[in-house]
Amino acid sequence: MGCFVTLLFVFFCLNSLSYAKFTNYGVNYWSAPDHTRIVVPLLGKTKPKVTVLHNPYRIVIKFKGKIRGNYKALLNINDTLVKRVVIRHLKGYNQMTIYLKNKFNFRVFTLRKYRNRPFRIVIDVLKPESFIEKQKIERIKKATKYKEKHKYIVVIDPGHGGSDPGAIKNGLYEKWIVLDIAKRVQRFLRKDPQFVAFLTRTGDYYVPLRKRVEIAHDYNADVFISIHTNSAPTKKLSGIMAFVLSDRGAKNSLIKMLEDIENTEEMVKDIKLAKSRKTNRMVLNVAHDFSVTEGERLGRYILAFTSNICGFEDRGIRRASLVVLKNPGIPSILLEVGFLSNKKDAYLLKNPNFRERIAYSIYKGIKAYFEARRSIIALNRRIHLVKKGETLWKIARIYKVSIKDIMQYNGLKSYTLRPGMKLAIP
Numbered sequence: 001m002g003c004f005v006t007l008l009f010v011f012f013c014l015n016s017l018s019y020a021k022f023t024n025y026g027v028n029y030w031s032a033p034d035h036t037r038i039v040v041p042l043l044g045k046t047k048p049k050v051t052v053l054h055n056p057y058r059i060v061i062k063f064k065g066k067i068r069g070n071y072k073a074l075l076n077i078n079d080t081l082v083k084r085v086v087i088r089h090l091k092g093y094n095q096m097t098i099y100l101k102n103k104f105n106f107r108v109f110t111l112r113k114y115r116n117r118p119f120r121i122v123i124d125v126l127k128p129e130s131f132i133e134k135q136k137i138e139r140i141k142k143a144t145k146y147k148e149k150h151k152y153i154v155v156i157d158p159g160h161g162g163s164d165p166g167a168i169k170n171g172l173y174e175k176w177i178v179l180d181i182a183k184r185v186q187r188f189l190r191k192d193p194q195f196v197a198f199l200t201r202t203g204d205y206y207v208p209l210r211k212r213v214e215i216a217h218d219y220n221a222d223v224f225i226s227i228h229t230n231s232a233p234t235k236k237l238s239g240i241m242a243f244v245l246s247d248r249g250a251k252n253s254l255i256k257m258l259e260d261i262e263n264t265e266e267m268v269k270d271i272k273l274a275k276s277r278k279t280n281r282m283v284l285n286v287a288h289d290f291s292v293t294e295g296e297r298l299g300r301y302i303l304a305f306t307s308n309i310c311g312f313e314d315r316g317i318r319r320a321s322l323v324v325l326k327n328p329g330i331p332s333i334l335l336e337v338g339f340l341s342n343k344k345d346a347y348l349l350k351n352p353n354f355r356e357r358i359a360y361s362i363y364k365g366i367k368a369y370f371e372a373r374r375s376i377i378a379l380n381r382r383i384h385l386v387k388k389g390e391t392l393w394k395i396a397r398i399y400k401v402s403i404k405d406i407m408q409y410n411g412l413k414s415y416t417l418r419p420g421m422k423l424a425i426p
């Protein structure tokens with residue numbers, strides 16, 4: 001069964017029809033708090049030529065080839081960074097002029113055709129370094145404030161976003177569904193005085209996977225939960241699943257495919273994943289076990305609650321090498337909350353009341369996990385390591401419990417203690 005599920009699971013998040021839908025817009029843009037991304041999908045490969053002009057400050061990009069989908073010659077963006085984009089078709093080439101609001105930094109790169117995604121030119125106009133640094137400091141400050149109040153910090157990561165829509169099936173976009181669920185989970189956690197919750201993205205824009213990890217570390221998160229809703233190759237597949245990080249690259253070729261898909265945006269940008277995996281592995285060694293074992297425990301609680309409260313089939317916990325889970329020291333899971341390709345799941349996920357129930361069950365799972373963790377910690381504190389010469393009488397006096405209770409609690413048959421023995425104190 002496990003193998004069967006894995007096999008069905010690999011076509012994740014993307015499907016061959018999905019890109020056509022969102023490229024109908026042709027040239028598109030997304031405004032994030034720290035950047036504006038403009039994406040031009042093309043029918044074929046091209047090498048853009050970039051120049052900068054002043055008065056007014058603008059980026060001019062010349063490229064050959066046909067733009068995929070419909071687009072307007074004038075795109076009035078008017079966000080904090082970009083005024084507008086003007087596209088002209090000149091003799092044998094296209095000219096795109098991006099009018100900026102100030103002399104902002106920018107980067108232009110291409111994404112190669114990958115699976116169902118076409119060749120793309122991507123322009124990121126960036127907020128100044130000082131702004132990004134300020135955001136980071138604010139995150140750290142907030143975290144310190146809440147840690148002082150002894151709150152558990154939960155970082156929720158709505159998958160995909162912006163130029164990366166995730167799965168598009170049965171009229172639903174994964175990036176929207178997961179953002180909505182994440183916000184609802186955050187609301188439940190905020191109402192509970194034990195918790196505080198932050199999101200890695202709060203709108204429709206893309207956050208690089210490593211940035212999501214960085215955000216979790218800035219917030220000094222106690223747990224990190226990435227939320228996804230996939231598309232599977234078979235419409236029958238439904239339910240909920242969780243992933244924890246595998247310390248090895250996947251041997252199973254099918255899981256490998258899944259890793260490729262969830263790590264897509266980094267892969268196509270030719271970021272050397274292999275290299276970073278190696279360095280990460282060294283860092284991971286120490287904190288890795290904690291993140292994974294605790295991640296697994298957290299996952300089990302969440303799956304139990306979602307299947308009990310929402311009736312979602314519990315499809316268990318798997319391991320995969322996913323960039324977003326490389327969070328040494330932070331228990332981290334990636335939740336797959338239903339399959340958009342399954343008519344029943346999609347129908348349920350479309351309903352805001354159901355999404356509220358999902359969010360509630362995730363919240364209940366998180367809460368149960370922390371309660372269990374607390375009692376384990378409490379129990380650990382009440383374990384007494386017997387030192388040389390110590391007697392049951394002395395230990396009973398230290399903890400203000402009876403000798404009989406210690407003996408019963410630990411199943412002791414005689415009064416004799418050995419140094420190094422561990423006694424649980426009732």
Ligand SMILES: [Zn+2]
Nearest residue numbers: 013159166228
């Ligand atoms: Zn996804």
